[in-house]
Amino acid sequence: xxxxxxxxxxxxxxxxxxxxxxxxxxxxxxxxxxxxxxxxxxxxxxxxxxxxxxxxxxxxxxxxxxxxxxxxxxxxxxxxxxxxxxxxxxxxxxxxxxxxxxxxxxxxxxxxxxxxxxxxxxxxxxxxxxxxxxxxxxxxxxxxxxxxxx
Amino acid sequence: xxxxxxxxxxxxxxxxxxxxxxxxxxxxxxxxxxxxxxxxxxxxxxxxxxxxxxxxxxxxxxxxxxxxxxxxxxxxxxxxxxxxxxxxxxxxxxxxxxxxxxxxxxxxxxxxxxxxxxxxxxxxxxxxxxxxxxxxxxxxxxxxxxxxxxxxxxxxxxxxxxxxxxxxxxxxxxxxxxxxxxxxxxxxxxxxxxxxxxxxxxxxxxxxxxxxxxxxxxxxxxxxxxxxxxxxxxxxxxxxxxxxxxxxxxxxxxxxxxxxxxxxxxxxxxxxxxxxxxxxxxxxxxxxxxxxxxxxxxxxxxxxxxxxxxxxxxxxxxxxxxxxxxxxxxxxxxxxxxxxxxxxxxxxxxxxxxxxxxxxxxxxxxxxxxxxxxxxxxxxxxxxxxxxxxxxxxxxxxxxxxxxxxxxxxxxxxxxxxxxxxxxxxxxxxxxxxxxxxxxxxxxxxxxxxxxxxxxxxxxxxxxxxxxxxxxxxxxxxxxxxxxxxxxxxxxxxxxxxxxxxxxxxxxxxxxxxxxxxxxxxxxxxxxxxxxxxxxxxxxxxxxxxxxxxxxxxxxxxxxxxxxxxxxxxxxxxxxxxxxxxxxxxxxxxxxxxxxxxxxxxxxxxxxxxxxxxxxxxxxxxxxxxxxxxxxxxxxxxxxxxxxxxxxxxxxxxxxxxxxxxxxxxxxxxxxxxxxxxxxxxxxxxxxxxxxxxxxxxxxxxxxxxxxxxxxxxxxxxxxxxxxxxxxxxx
Numbered sequence: 111x112x113x114x115x116x117x118x119x120x121x122x123x124x125x126x127x128x129x130x131x132x133x134x135x136x137x138x139x140x141x142x143x144x145x146x147x148x149x150x151x152x153x154x155x156x157x158x159x160x161x162x163x164x165x166x167x168x169x170x171x172x173x174x175x176x177x178x179x180x181x182x183x184x185x186x187x188x189x190x191x192x193x194x195x196x197x198x199x200x201x202x203x204x205x206x207x208x209x210x211x212x213x214x215x216x217x218x219x220x221x222x223x224x225x226x227x228x229x230x231x232x233x234x235x236x237x238x239x240x241x242x243x244x245x246x247x248x249x250x251x252x253x254x255x256x257x258x259x260x
Numbered sequence: 261x262x263x264x265x266x267x268x269x270x271x272x273x274x275x276x277x278x279x280x281x282x283x284x285x286x287x288x289x290x291x292x293x294x295x296x297x298x299x300x301x302x303x304x305x306x307x308x309x310x311x312x313x314x315x316x317x318x319x320x321x322x323x324x325x326x327x328x329x330x331x332x333x334x335x336x337x338x339x340x341x342x343x344x345x346x347x348x349x350x351x352x353x354x355x356x357x358x359x360x361x362x363x364x365x366x367x368x369x370x371x372x373x374x375x376x377x378x379x380x381x382x383x384x385x386x387x388x389x390x391x392x393x394x395x396x397x398x399x400x401x402x403x404x405x406x407x408x409x410x411x412x413x414x415x416x417x418x419x420x421x422x423x424x425x426x427x428x429x430x431x432x433x434x435x436x437x438x439x440x441x442x443x444x445x446x447x448x449x450x451x452x453x454x455x456x457x458x459x460x461x462x463x464x465x466x467x468x469x470x471x472x473x474x475x476x477x478x479x480x481x482x483x484x485x486x487x488x489x490x491x492x493x494x495x496x497x498x499x500x501x502x503x504x505x506x507x508x509x510x511x512x513x514x515x516x517x518x519x520x521x522x523x524x525x526x527x528x529x530x531x532x533x534x535x536x537x538x539x540x541x542x543x544x545x546x547x548x549x550x551x552x553x554x555x556x557x558x559x560x561x562x563x564x565x566x567x568x569x570x571x572x573x574x575x576x577x578x579x580x581x582x583x584x585x586x587x588x589x590x591x592x593x594x595x596x597x598x599x600x601x602x603x604x605x606x607x608x609x610x611x612x613x614x615x616x617x618x619x620x621x622x623x624x625x626x627x628x629x630x631x632x633x634x635x636x637x638x639x640x641x642x643x644x645x646x647x648x649x650x651x652x653x654x655x656x657x658x659x660x661x662x663x664x665x666x667x668x669x670x671x672x673x674x675x676x677x678x679x680x681x682x683x684x685x686x687x688x689x690x691x692x693x694x695x696x697x698x699x700x701x702x703x704x705x706x707x708x709x710x711x712x713x714x715x716x717x718x719x720x721x722x723x724x725x726x727x728x729x730x731x732x733x734x735x736x737x738x739x740x741x742x743x744x745x746x747x748x749x750x751x752x753x754x755x756x757x758x759x760x761x762x763x764x765x766x767x768x769x770x771x772x773x774x775x776x777x778x779x780x781x782x783x784x785x786x787x788x789x790x791x792x793x794x795x796x797x798x799x800x801x802x803x804x805x806x807x808x809x810x811x812x813x814x815x816x817x818x819x820x821x822x823x824x825x826x827x828x829x830x831x832x833x834x835x836x837x838x839x840x841x842x843x844x845x846x847x848x849x850x851x852x853x854x855x856x857x858x859x860x861x862x863x864x865x866x867x868x869x870x871x872x873x874x875x876x877x878x879x880x881x882x883x884x885x886x887x888x889x890x891x892x893x894x895x896x897x898x899x900x901x902x903x904x905x906x907x908x909x910x911x912x913x914x915x916x917x918x919x920x921x922x923x924x925x926x927x928x929x930x931x932x933x934x935x936x937x938x939x940x941x942x943x944x945x946x947x948x949x950x951x952x953x954x955x956x957x958x959x960x961x962x963x964x965x966x967x968x969x970x971x972x973x974x975x976x977x978x979x980x981x982x983x984x985x986x987x988x989x990x991x
Contacts, residue, residue: 126512129532137487137531142479143472145659147608148693152923155608183472190471198470202462202889205897206327207469208476208608208659237932240923242608242660243327244900246934248893 112172116141117185127173132156134172135182143183143211147240154239157212157219158182164219164238183211186218194218197256205243213239217253221260227253281310308361309338309392315416315430317344322354322361322381323372324631325465326607326661328952329890330377332463337382337886340456341389341449344429345415351464355653357637370633373666373780375851375950378886382948387445394446399437400427415455451946457886465657477656478612478690480627485614486515488679488689489534491541492523492699495916496777497549500524507540517541518682522671525679531690551775551916556705559775559913560599563707566770567728568597574726574768575746578756586722586764590713594803598710598792600978602776602911603703604920606928609659610696615676616686623650624680628673629658630665635737639670643677662901663780664701668737697926698918701736702911703781704729704751704774708792718804720815722764725755727789730774746771754786754957757793759822759848759855760815776913782901783851786957790849791906791978794961798845798968808846808965809835821881821942822848825857828879828940833859842874843970847961853949854882858899860935860962864970866989869982873903873935873963881942883949888941891951895939898955904929906960910979 147155156168159181204210310318319335362368365380400418401408468474505517513533518525526537614627630636676689706729713721732750734741755767801811816822850856861875885891912919920926964975973988
């Protein structure tokens with residue numbers, strides 16, 4: 111029995127403590143916007159914020175989360191209106207879209223720490239997340255667009 | 261409403277629910293139905309439109325969505341000619357193998373591949389929209405007792421300007437009125453009047469892909485659902501000898517262990533319990549499969565020898581004149597052999613399927629993301645031995661496809677079905693990334709031998725392109741191979757070099773033994789044939805002492821649109837201004853009927869052998885762009901895909917086993933290595949051609965040619981890994 115705070119709501123999980131947070135979020139709690147991509151902290155499709163820091167939920171044991179506040183794509187804004195989400199729509203970033211929750215959460219972590227990142231910083235930080243459709247140029251532009259609004 | 265069962269909807273509607281239902285055929289509208297009856301013109305029905313009394317215009321999306329954007333583009337084409345208000349349009353996924361809606365580019369199989377959806381469906385959807393609009397105008401004419409010639413339409417309404425009358429499409433659909441369809445197809449719009457085609461209309465699927473609500477197959481949750489994880493035979497063809505499942509069965513949450521034709525599934529209450537249970541399986545496999553002898557290095561040796569042996573048997577892909585004689589008669593003969601390794605799709609969503617098989621096995625409901633309703637439904641029916649009408653299919657958006665989800669027989673679907681049948685509960689089978697890579701189906705390894713002659717004036721005299729690689733179609737779709745053998749477009753596309761006029765030309769497929777599972781991959785054959793052809797053209801231009809633009813332009817004497825792209829990309833890249841420490845390379849390729857000229861600018865770390873692509877300029881002629889913004893996104897993405905493939909991507913196989921495991925040893929391009937990309941689109945034609953794969957084929961040769969520009973050395977083995985780069989430098 112593990113207590114969690116996800117998107118500001120207290121939740122309880124029956125999963126063994128070594129279960130990756132990803133699977134608890136997705137399959138037990140039904141927040142499927144966070145994706146499974148590699149299970150090895152290589153692709154970032156599973157990225158969530160833990161205490162505001164972009165983290166790989168696929169390698170985070172649920173038992174290690176403790177009182178930390180977890181934010182998923184569903185909790186970033188009530189209605190998809192976060193500046194990053196609006197920028198993602200304005201730049202028409204997604205293609206298949208599978209990686210984009212993770213990309214947006216990675217970018218949210220970046221802007222929380224560095225509200226006005228330069229292009230090189232964006233490239234560097236966003237390199238933690240893979241996009242096979244090749245939307246990277248639009249991701250750069252969307253992060254820059256959002257950073258002007260945050 | 262899911263368009264799963266449009267027939268039911270139609271029956272309901274005929275019972276008096278109101279609205280108009282259009283059945284649309286290849287030649288336009290086939291029938292119209294309302295509450296009172298139906299009129300039909302017999303053709304093969306291809307698409308459905310339904311206009312609700314409330315004004316919603318429901319347009320069927322007959323392809324599947326993997327990121328290419330045709331779930332917006334196809335309905336948009338129909339909406340244009342219908343003169344629909346785009347905000348009224350509801351897009352509905354076709355969820356079954358109904359060949360009336362099949363892709364005309366693939367003999368009406370429901371098959372989304374080859375960048376074919378927009379160009380394949382373009383004519384049928386336009387005519388459908390125009391014919392449906394004509395019916396609505398007739399109904400307005402009858403209602404108002406006015407000649408139809410005095411009416412016009414504006415978005416979702418018929419109007420009569422002299423009297424100021426106006427009737428919304430929904431109102432016209434609801435009332436009584438004629439259902440007659442004209443004997444001739446209704447006239448189409450002048451492209452100058454397009455409101456939607458060519459506009460900046462955003463993709464419908466983007467909002468759901470930014471707030472986490474888009475539901476992929478892996479996200480589907482069904483009450484009572486279990487999870488399966490499959491331990492697969494390590495080598496193709498091996499089978500189970502024995503297994504000890506006691507430990508796995510004892511693991512918390514494990515419900516069942518299921519034997520599969522080529523693996524063992526652990527089915528559990530949670531995905532993690534299934535994984536942990538699988539780790540506790542003790543399985544002995546046979547060790548006798550012929551595939552135990554497979555290795556990528558051996559395959560390429562065999563393929564290269566076959567390509568270079570001009571007497572080895574080959575299937576003609578394209579022939580003009582007498583290439584051998586022209587080469588023999590030339591002043592100089594050039595030849596080179598190019599190699600390319602196996603490549604993995606690396607789609608971000610690993611294979612995942614949810615299946616719910618009825619307890620007696622008589623029915624199944626399946627949620628899957630694949631590129632083909634036809635072959636997924638066929639797989640389900642074959643696995644369970646049931647008819648198509650006992651299958652309820654949900655075609656989910658895919659977290660990337662790139663060809664991986666095209667096969668005739670889909671083992672990822674089969675496994676979920678067998679696990680559900682064995683447990684009597686719905687099952688979600690999820691592949692790990694390691695499963696997806698180690699048991700992947702790949703772009704085949706290929707060795708290509710090119711020969712050409714140069715005459716004294718530096719012109720080309722004969723071209724021979726021998727591609728030694730297996731038949732991809734023979735493996736991934738043996739039914740199709742029976743129809744097309746020995747012509748394998750998946751293995752060979754691009755080798756026809758059709759944008760050049762070469763009088764004495766031969767492209768030949770040396771069909772080699774398959775030594776891995778193979779399947780289409782973004783760009784299909786062109787992903788490697790255009791690498792070889794365009795790298796070789798660069799070698800010929802150099803030998804002829806000609807500028808690479810001029811040499812190619814001379815081959816395009818009958819292709820002014822192609823020459824235009826060369827001129828544009830030369831200007832865009834400021835080709836004549838060189839930057840110290842960088843190299844520039846040109847390639848001219850494309851995909852299908854789409855032409856693309858690309859220039860890569862690279863830098864090189866000579867110590868490590870790491871190439872960095874700094875910039876990529878592309879000039880593309882894809883004909884009419886239905887969705888220009890998305891077309892640009894597709895070409896950008898295709899270029900990123902091409903850079904990734906050219907620099908890094910390599911599957912190696914030893915003793916029949918894939919050596920890579922995950923993204924740490926099969927690295928695709930990350931954000932920090934993405935070049936600046938600039939894309940130009942030519943305009944001026946009224947038909948669309950292929951877009952989704954058009955950005956990829958030109959990239960590898962442009963990089964190889966840039967490397968030569970920078971170092972004077974040639975890279976003839978893709979990917980251009982640091983080791984191969986250092987070897988080419990003689991380090």
